[in-house]
Amino acid sequence: METLHVAVVGAGIVGFATALTLADRGHAVTVYDPAPLSGASHHAGGMLAPTAEVVYKQEPLFPLMTHAARWYPELIELTARYSQCPTGYRTEGTLIVARDRADRTHLEELRTYQHEHGLETETLTTRQARALEPALSPALVGVVSIPGDHQVQPRLFTRALADACRAAQVEFHSAAVTDVSSIDADQVIVCAGLGAAEIGGWCDGDNPLQLRPVYGDVVQLRVPANLAPLLTRVVRGFVEDRPVYLIPRQDGTVTVGATSREDGRPVPVAGGVHQLLRDAIEIVPGIEDCDFIEATAGARPGTPDDLPYLGRVSDRVVISTGYFRHGILLASLAARCGVELVEGRAPSVDLGACDPLRHRRSR
Ligand SMILES: Cc1cc2nc3c(=O)[nH]c(=O)nc-3n(C[C@H](O)[C@H](O)[C@H](O)COP(=O)(O)OP(=O)(O)OC[C@H]3O[C@@H](n4cnc5c(N)ncnc54)[C@H](O)[C@@H]3O)c2cc1C
The missing domain is CATH 3.30.9.10 (D-Amino Acid Oxidase, subunit A, domain 2)
Structure with a gap:
């Protein structure tokens, strides 16, 4: 496998889980964020609840949530391989x-x-x-x-992920990214939560992400x-x-x-x-x-349809945001599929409904 230099923009749960998975696969990873863990991940409940959180008329979400729940133990184990910090992972139901x-x-x-x-x-x-x-x-x-619906304690888990990233040689830059074309890296994955809508340099014209x-x-x-x-x-x-x-x-x-x-x-x-x-x-x-x-x-x-934006948008850029109510759960899927996209492999789950450009086309 080719070793890449990958920039991860945003240090919430999605950015950290993605950075750790990339570093574990041998890539050189740099994370950019002026205020790590200041977004939604800091406030979340942390329920890993594909069943209790089933949403009427949201069929495309089911497979994403059930795969994410199935893959969660792997993300917990990966974190524990690099960090002794607690995660608050509980499986009592x-x-x-x-x-x-x-x-x-x-x-x-x-x-x-x-x-x-x-x-x-x-x-x-x-x-x-x-x-x-x-x-x-x-x-x-x-x-x-x-x-089958479990939980993590997001503030603990994200700190453990950050600690694991440091142990896995991930570099950190305390800087906001406004334009991905200014970043020196083979691949860029944008995991900046709501901030992703303000980041340019990867699309013709206006940023098409409709985040609220x-x-x-x-x-x-x-x-x-x-x-x-x-x-x-x-x-x-x-x-x-x-x-x-x-x-x-x-x-x-x-x-x-x-x-x-x-x-x-x-x-x-x-x-x-x-x-x-x-x-x-x-x-x-x-x-x-x-x-x-x-x-x-x-x-x-x-997002307008409550589905994430997860997909490749250019030769060099992958978008991974819009995880709305389920981003703690979906972090395992975001990390796994985000890394597959960065490496140019087919994602483990069908991401057809998550195309980051889908709302530009419908305008
Ligand atoms: C009250 C509440 C309860 C929730 N409960 C649950 C739950 O029980 N279960 C569940 O699965 N989900 C839950 N969620 C949803 C979950 O918290 C989010 O979906 C998830 O945290 C999103 O993670 P993220 O990493 O994409 O974004 P964030 O955590 O928002 O992180 C984004 C990061 O990007 C950085 N950033 C922004 N712009 C830039 C830039 N230009 N350059 C560099 N960095 C930038 C920010 O500083 C931030 O650190 C809840 C959310 C809330 C608010």
């Missing part, structure tokens, strides 16, 4: 719960849809669910178990010693049709997320934080007694 009858109807519809697409779930009684997770509210009216920020408020709590461990599985719920999730971490914290807003406000909004905590308490009453650590807001890099 996920429960989805309903708070009232309307929410249960929503849950049943979701389950039917999941089954139609061959995704594995199991209905539990509230009693069975509370035997697994005693902190769940006795007032819940429906529970579905998804053993979809903000999410998210809250971090600490479980007091007398309640620990509050939960072991990820618990997702519908409360009056609003989605909420609780992600228990090995370090005794719980992440509660996330709202979804396109109002351009990059800070946590009081009403969003209030709604998340109120809904989380409905599902797990012990949340009320947890210590409040912080609330933050992150911007998911959304």
